[in-house]
Amino acid sequence: xxxxxxxxxxxxxxxxxxxxxxxxxxxxxxxxxxxxxxxxxxxxxxxxxxxxxxxxxxxxxxxxxxxxxxxxxxxxxxxxxxxxxxxxxxxxxxxxxxxxxxxxxxxxxxxxxxxxxxxxxxxxxxxxxxxxxxxxxxxxxxxxxxxxxxxxxxxxxxxxxxxxxxxxxxxxxxxxxxxxxxxxxxxxxxxxxxxxxxxxxxxxxxxxxxxxxxxxxxxxxxxxxxxxxxxxxxxxxxxxxxxxxxxxxxxxxxxxxxxxxxxxxxxxxxxxxxxxxxxxxxxxxxxxxxxxxxxxxxxxxxxxxxxxxxxxxxxxxxxxxxxxxxxxxxxxxxxxxxxxxxxxxxxxxxxxxxxxxxxxxxxxxxxxxxxxxxxxxxxxxxxxxxxxxxxxxxxxxxxxxxxxxxxxxxxxxxxxxxxxxxxxxxxxxxxxxxxxxxxxxxxxxxxxxxxxxxxxxxxxxxxxxxxxxxxxxxxxxxxxxxxxxxxxxxxxxxxxxxxxxxxxxxxxxxxxxxxxxxxxxxxxxxxxxxxxxxxxxxxxxxxxxxxxxxxxxxxxxxxxxxxxxxxxxxxxxxxxxxxxxxxxxxxxxxxxxxxxxxxxxxxxxxxxxxxxxxxxxxxxxxxxxxxxxxxxxxxxxxxxxxxxxxxxxxxxxxxxxxxxxxxxxxxxxxxxxxxxxxxxxxxxxxxxxxxxxxxxxxxxxxxxxxxxxxxxxxxxxxxxxxxxxxxxxxxxxxxxxxxxxxxxxxxxxxxxxxxxxxxxxxxxxxxxxxxxxxxxxxxxxxxxxxxxxxxxxxxxxxxxxxxxxxxxxxxxxxxxxxxxxxxxxxxxxxxxxxxxxxxxxxxxxxxxxxxxxxxxxxxxxxxxxxxxxxxxxxxx
RNA sequence: GGGAGUGUAGCUCAGCUGGUUAGAGCACUUGCCUUACAAGCAAGGGGUCACAGGUUCGAGUCCUGUUACUCCCACCA
Numbered sequence: 021x022x023x024x025x026x027x028x029x030x031x032x033x034x035x036x037x038x039x040x041x042x043x044x045x046x047x048x049x050x051x052x053x054x055x056x057x058x059x060x061x062x063x064x065x066x067x068x069x070x071x072x073x074x075x076x077x078x079x080x081x082x083x084x085x086x087x088x089x090x091x092x093x094x095x096x097x098x099x100x101x102x103x104x105x106x107x108x109x110x111x112x113x114x115x116x117x118x119x120x121x122x123x124x125x126x127x128x129x130x131x132x133x134x135x136x137x138x139x140x141x142x143x144x145x146x147x148x149x150x151x152x153x154x155x156x157x158x159x160x161x162x163x164x165x166x167x168x169x170x171x172x173x174x175x176x177x178x179x180x181x182x183x184x185x186x187x188x189x190x191x192x193x194x195x196x197x198x199x200x201x202x203x204x205x206x207x208x209x210x211x212x213x214x215x216x217x218x219x220x221x222x223x224x225x226x227x228x229x230x231x232x233x234x235x236x237x238x239x240x241x242x243x244x245x246x247x248x249x250x251x252x253x254x255x256x257x258x259x260x261x262x263x264x265x266x267x268x269x270x271x272x273x274x275x276x277x278x279x280x281x282x283x284x285x286x287x288x289x290x291x292x293x294x295x296x297x298x299x300x301x302x303x304x305x306x307x308x309x310x311x312x313x314x315x316x317x318x319x320x321x322x323x324x325x326x327x328x329x330x331x332x333x334x335x336x337x338x339x340x341x342x343x344x345x346x347x348x349x350x351x352x353x354x355x356x357x358x359x360x361x362x363x364x365x366x367x368x369x370x371x372x373x374x375x376x377x378x379x380x381x382x383x384x385x386x387x388x389x390x391x392x393x394x395x396x397x398x399x400x401x402x403x404x405x406x407x408x409x410x411x412x413x414x415x416x417x418x419x420x421x422x423x424x425x426x427x428x429x430x431x432x433x434x435x436x437x438x439x440x441x442x443x444x445x446x447x448x449x450x451x452x453x454x455x456x457x458x459x460x461x462x463x464x465x466x467x468x469x470x471x472x473x474x475x476x477x478x479x480x481x482x483x484x485x486x487x488x489x490x491x492x493x494x495x496x497x498x499x500x501x502x503x504x505x506x507x508x509x510x511x512x513x514x515x516x517x518x519x520x521x522x523x524x525x526x527x528x529x530x531x532x533x534x535x536x537x538x539x540x541x542x543x544x545x546x547x548x549x550x551x552x553x554x555x556x557x558x559x560x561x562x563x564x565x566x567x568x569x570x571x572x573x574x575x576x577x578x579x580x581x582x583x584x585x586x587x588x589x590x591x592x593x594x595x596x597x598x599x600x601x602x603x604x605x606x607x608x609x610x611x612x613x614x615x616x617x618x619x620x621x622x623x624x625x626x627x628x629x630x631x632x633x634x635x636x637x638x639x640x641x642x643x644x645x646x647x648x649x650x651x652x653x654x655x656x657x658x659x660x661x662x663x664x665x666x667x668x669x670x671x672x673x674x675x676x677x678x679x680x681x682x683x684x685x686x687x688x689x690x691x692x693x694x695x696x697x698x699x700x701x702x703x704x705x706x707x708x709x710x711x712x713x714x715x716x717x718x719x720x721x722x723x724x725x726x727x728x729x730x731x732x733x734x735x736x737x738x739x740x741x742x743x744x745x746x747x748x749x750x751x752x753x754x755x756x757x758x759x760x761x762x763x764x765x766x767x768x769x770x771x772x773x774x775x776x777x778x779x780x781x782x783x784x785x786x787x788x789x790x791x792x793x794x795x796x797x798x799x800x801x802x803x804x805x806x807x808x809x810x811x812x813x814x815x816x817x818x819x820x821x822x823x824x825x826x827x828x829x830x831x832x833x834x835x836x837x838x839x840x841x842x843x844x845x846x847x848x849x850x851x852x853x854x855x856x857x858x859x860x861x862x863x864x865x866x867x868x869x870x871x872x873x874x875x876x877x878x879x880x881x882x883x884x885x886x887x888x889x890x891x892x893x894x895x896x
Numbered sequence: 897g898g899g900a901g902u903g904u905a906g907c908u909c910a911g912c913u914g915g916u917u918a919g920a921g922c923a924c925u926u927g928c929c930u931u932a933c934a935a936g937c938a939a940g941g942g943g944u945c946a947c948a949g950g951u952u953c954g955a956g957u958c959c960u961g962u963u964a965c966u967c968c969c970a971c972c973a
Contacts, residue, residue: 605932
């Protein structure tokens with residue numbers, strides 16, 4: 021039973037051992053069990069690329085806290101772990117790896133490339149799971165899923181086909197965001213806009229058949245090669261006469277019309293805009309309205325093509341330079357201004373995005389958005405904190421169609437086949453063998469794959485075997501709580517909600533628990549380019565998983581960003597060590613004795629006090645966790661353990677145990693019982709250390725993981741004892757305080773005389789405790805002391821005298837007494853004022869009024885005492 | 897341009913539905929190796945809760961306005 025605990029807690033010695041023990045014992049496994057209430061969480065799947073970062077550690081820790089709590093509360097818990105194939109990110113990594121070897125994607129071919137990708141998955145997938153385990157996550161590994169495994173892929177086809185058949189997926193020629201480096205389209209939300217210092221070139225276009233010019237201003241002069249119109253605002257008096265006329269594009273000499281369109285802002289630039297439908301999203305729209313030709317002047321690498329004439333083969337930036345200098349030579353360049361404007365770049369590789377007209381697949385969003393908004397509005401899905409629902413509405417209400425096709429190989433291939441005979445598109449869950457219209461065998465599958473989020477949108481139900489109505493799907497879905505960061509609400513949360521509603525008719529989860537970003541100690545975002553990222557695994561190796569978890573779970577509130585610093589982890593580590601040593605103290609006193617882990621029949625007031633305090637903490641912590649106030653819950657546990665249990669109850673126990681080492685089994689039982697209970701409360705937050713200590717005490721369960729979370733018990737509510745011990749502590753504190761003020765070192769013992777008021781005369785029973793903890797070597801109770809040359813401490817229920825003899829300074833003491841008198845009088849005044857206030861008396865609740873009345877009585881007696889003591893001292 | 901958040905001790909942050917004289921960690925000062933823990937113990941200093949109004953018997957907490965910073969969305973040819 022009593023295992024030897026080292027002086028310092030060494031996480032390394034226990035974490036791996038305990039995790040293996042938990043896993044082998046099957047504590048994390050869950051099966052269908054109708055006798056228990058279900059609690060399901062699906063883990064946001066980390067990308068298959070690279071390592072876990074601090075954001076994952078936070079996300080996983082929060083989930084683990086909730087899941088462990090619910091398991092201890094008796095729920096049938098399932099936490100599904102998994103990994104995301106991360107199409108574009110992974111493909112970029114593999115392509116990069118190949119580039120170093122001098123191989124191109126095309127050289128390898130689709131099949132070989134995919135072989136490589138799967139090898140990558142095998143290698144890195146296990147690596148990520150290992151990291152999740154190191155954090156301590158109690159997920160059910162038997163349920164682990166991958167977004168491209170067979171089941172999830174089946175779900176993806178089902179999703180695509182159903183939406184297509186309902187007319188919610190369409191294929192169309194649109195202008196999309198093209199990344200010239202990743203060579204794929206990306207969705208609007210994958211584009212990052214950043215302010216950029218650029219130039220605003222003013223260029224003259226000659227009006228056909230006249231010597232007049234109009235001037236346009238542009239930041240992208242190279243696109244003029246694709247101009248098919250100029251546009252002005254219909255109400256712009258300056259240019260009304262030009263509408264319908266033609267102008268000549270400089271350099272290339274093409275004749276293009278001047279159209280009118282409300283898109284043009286009269287007060288921006290020159291009021292005249294060049295329209296290049298192939299290379300600007302707004303121009304594309306204008307082009308559609310005015311039936312303008314679309315001239316694409318660039319290839320997929322953003323290099324100018326044969327439409328660009330003599331500029332063919334130049335990159336977009338080389339072409340820009342050349343065209344500007346050519347315009348200058350021609351005299352068509354009127355002036356060059358500086359301008360700040362936003363430039364979009366790829367969220368993966370940061371290349372500047374090139375708007376590009378191409379044929380892509382889209383999801384029609386409007387019909388899907390409605391129900392997705394409603395289920396949050398009516399409370400079926402709750403965001404925590406609530407304010408994030410506003411952000412969600414705002415986005416959903418303005419959502420645009422979702423471009424889902426990607427020109428990548430790593431991902432779910434679009435289940436569409438094109439017939440070379442009749443041109444019909446065949447969309448099918450199973451690989452198509454023939455054209456659905458003309459039955460021709462001459463069909464080819466779409467080369468493109470689907471956006472990663474298309475499969476992660478299905479995650480909460482695809483992991484349970486949907487579209488099959490599996491028993492698991494019926495039992496565990498909808499899930500309970502989704503834990504994720506606010507940065508991913510648009511990317512992912514919104515997509516899961518509308519997909520789930522559309523496919524299963526149910527919400528995917530009841531709660532969305534949103535957390536913020538983990539920033540560095542200076543508040544900067546952790547990023548690769550800054551090199552300020554902190555590796556959670558390194559932190560674990562240095563300080564332990566529990567210290568990391570404590571750091572991430574405490575000191576911040578839901579939805580807010582937090583800063584991560586070594587100092588914080590250090591203080592968390594110290595907390596772990598504090599608990600460890602409390603356990604050591606208890607063990608030390610258990611030596612050779614058979615102490616039961618239960619509350620004894622005969623309880624002292626201090627026992628009742630700590631039990632009552634513990635009982636109260638149980639109630640508060642449970643409530644806090646249920647309300648997702650994890651930081652608050654943990655703070656309360658910290659305070660209880662450190663301040664109340666260690667600093668007071670253990671100190672009380674020491675005195676008791678030292679006095680009668682054989683005869684205090686009851687006290688020892690309480691120590692073991694409180695410690696065990698506290699460990700259980702703390703276990704969801706700090707699983708390793710709590711398990712290690714818990715097992716070292718007599719317990720009925722073989723693991724804390726499957727023990728019962730403590731319940732509030734009204735029989736353990738000892739308010740009277742709390743009052744008594746509170747006063748004992750007050751006496752001790754006030755004596756220590758006075759000694760410190762007088763610079764009496766702790767190793768110098770003094771005499772202390774205490775004159776208790778009648779109703780608290782029973783505090784005499786705590787003589788030994790007070791004597792020891794107030795550094796006294798001579799403690800007497802009574803009311804007939806010779807108090808000459810004594811420092812006096814007054815509480816509402818006692819007068820305390822310390823004969824400090826030569827140490828005391830009369831003037832200093834008088835000054836202090838007068839100051840205290842002032843304070844008490846001021847406080848009394850403000851309290852009395854409240855009691856005289858009729859409105860206060862009629863409206864404030866009874867307990868508030870009673871508190872103040874008591875305060876007034878206490879203050880009045882205290883003031884009297886102070887005044888008489890001042891007189892006494894003055895006589896000296 | 898639209899939306900959201902934040903502003904509390906030197907620093908990092910708590911403070912739940914308004915209720916005694918506002919808290920923690922770190923840092924700082926002083927004294928302690930006291931039979932778990934110096935990764936510790938005891939005591940202390942330090943805050944007109946961004947500013948101005950308002951509601952209320954009572955405001956860090958609710959309302960209005962101002963101001964500073966941060967983030968998100970949209971996007972300026």
